[in-house]
Amino acid sequence: MQDVKDITLIGAGPTGLFGAFYAGMRGASCRLIDNLDQVGGQLTALYPEKYIFDVAGFPKVLAKDLVKGMAEQALQFKAPLHLGEKVLGLRRESDNGRPRFIVVTDRDEYPSLTVIIAGGIGAFTPRKLPLKDVDRWYGRGVFDRVLDPQSFAGKRVLLVGGGDSAFDWAVNLQGVAHWILMIHRRDGFRAHHATVAQVQALCAAGKMELRTFWEVKAIHGGDWVEGVTIHNSKTKQEEHVAVDAVIPQLGFLSSLGAIAEWGLDIDKGDIKVASTMETNIPGIFAAGDITTYPGKLKLIATGVAEASIAVNHAVHFINPAAKVAPGHSSNMALFGQSED
Numbered sequence: 360m361q362d363v364k365d366i367t368l369i370g371a372g373p374t375g376l377f378g379a380f381y382a383g384m385r386g387a388s389c390r391l392i393d394n395l396d397q398v399g400g401q402l403t404a405l406y407p408e409k410y411i412f413d414v415a416g417f418p419k420v421l422a423k424d425l426v427k428g429m430a431e432q433a434l435q436f437k438a439p440l441h442l443g444e445k446v447l448g449l450r451r452e453s454d455n456g457r458p459r460f461i462v463v464t465d466r467d468e469y470p471s472l473t474v475i476i477a478g479g480i481g482a483f484t485p486r487k488l489p490l491k492d493v494d495r496w497y498g499r500g501v502f503d504r505v506l507d508p509q510s511f512a513g514k515r516v517l518l519v520g521g522g523d524s525a526f527d528w529a530v531n532l533q534g535v536a537h538w539i540l541m542i543h544r545r546d547g548f549r550a551h552h553a554t555v556a557q558v559q560a561l562c563a564a565g566k567m568e569l570r571t572f573w574e575v576k577a578i579h580g581g582d583w584v585e586g587v588t589i590h591n592s593k594t595k596q597e598e599h600v601a602v603d604a605v606i607p608q609l610g611f612l613s614s615l616g617a618i619a620e621w622g623l624d625i626d627k628g629d630i631k632v633a634s635t636m637e638t639n640i641p642g643i644f645a646a647g648d649i650t651t652y653p654g655k656l657k658l659i660a661t662g663v664a665e666a667s668i669a670v671n672h673a674v675h676f677i678n679p680a681a682k683v684a685p686g687h688s689s690n691m692a693l694f695g696q697s698e699d
């Protein structure tokens with residue numbers, strides 16, 4: 360059994376990292392637990408090489424560079440970081456009438472006065488192509504993550520999907536891949552208008568092809584993908600296309616896993632929170648992509664704001680005499696500053 364912390368943060372994505380920074384700034388002890396073996400959540404696991412344009416202070420920043428800066432900021436107060444550990448259970452105990460939580464992972468038990476769930480889209484797995492023998496192709500020409508765009512250099516690539524990720528890769532693999540065909544099962548897209556317009560312009564310029572109402576019917580090859588059969592759900596037309604790589608971007612199957620069994624108020628897989636980021640269980644807060652409330656936006660900017668709200672309210676929960684408002688960091692002795 361580990362020592363008792365004020366705050367245990369589940370998830371070391373951008374939200375959890377910023378929560379750890381804020382806990383340190385408020386003088387609260389905390390720890391971070393994440394089942395991945397690196398910090399950064401989706402940014403590290405799904406799009407380390409992509410640029411992000413909508414984080415304050417950075418006109419343009421690579422996801423992996425943002426994570427580096429966030430980790431440095433988060434870990435300056437030496438919060439213990441437990442990576443490669445999946446949170447499975449939660450026990451609730453009473454410590455002289457005050458709630459105390461024991462966060463149980465697959466390796467250890469972590470007592471804590473409060474818990475902040477920053478589990479993002481949960482323990483996530485990319486949605487696979489709905490084909491019978493698809494598993495044999497993963498890693499042999501079918502990739503649901505692009506970790507290194509250069510691994511597609513000179514390749515004929517089939518992109519499958521109509522969301523942000525598919526459109527982003529259609530743009531980002533330009534000049535890298537030899538040829539890109541993108542197919543989507545309908546003609547509606549779930550992507551930024553600007554990126555859709557960019558892809559349409561690329562198609563008009565003959566630099567790639569986008570086909571709607573087309574789906575993958577079969578994958579062919581020996582040890583590696585050599586081609587696909589695609590079919591049109593409207594015209595029933597079938598076509599064999601020679602490709603070297605297939606990149607399905609079909610979204611994720613995310614699951615809260617064991618966290619869903621903790622008695623939290625959950626709506627369509629997300630945890631309902633109040634404006635204080637508190638869940639229906641006093642002492643358990645949530646922040647970032649895992650939360651829902653009217654007007655919720657799943658973005659890095661909102662996740663880090665929610666992390667600071669959650670931490671400040673957790674601090675107040677632990678010690679009602681502590682103010683919720685943190686004061687301004689620019690005035691804090693902690694950072695070597697003097698008060699105005």
Ligand SMILES: Cc1cc2nc3c(=O)[nH]c(=O)nc-3n(C[C@H](O)[C@H](O)[C@H](O)COP(=O)(O)OP(=O)(O)OC[C@H]3O[C@@H](n4cnc5c(N)ncnc54)[C@H](O)[C@@H]3O)c2cc1C
Pocket residue numbers: 369370371372373374375392393394395399400401402405406410411412413444445446447477478479480481482523524615616618646647648649657658659660662
């Ligand atoms: C391709 C792509 C591009 C994007 N581009 C942008 C963009 O340009 N701008 C923007 O603002 N947002 C963007 N986003 C969204 C952004 O990445 C998310 O809003 C952000 O990552 C949410 O951060 P988070 O910390 O709440 O969750 P996550 O990043 O999902 O991190 C959650 C962490 O919790 C861990 N975890 C989950 N369950 C457990 C468990 N049971 N035990 C232990 N650990 C657990 C996970 O391993 C993960 O590391 C993009 C997303 C994608 C997929």
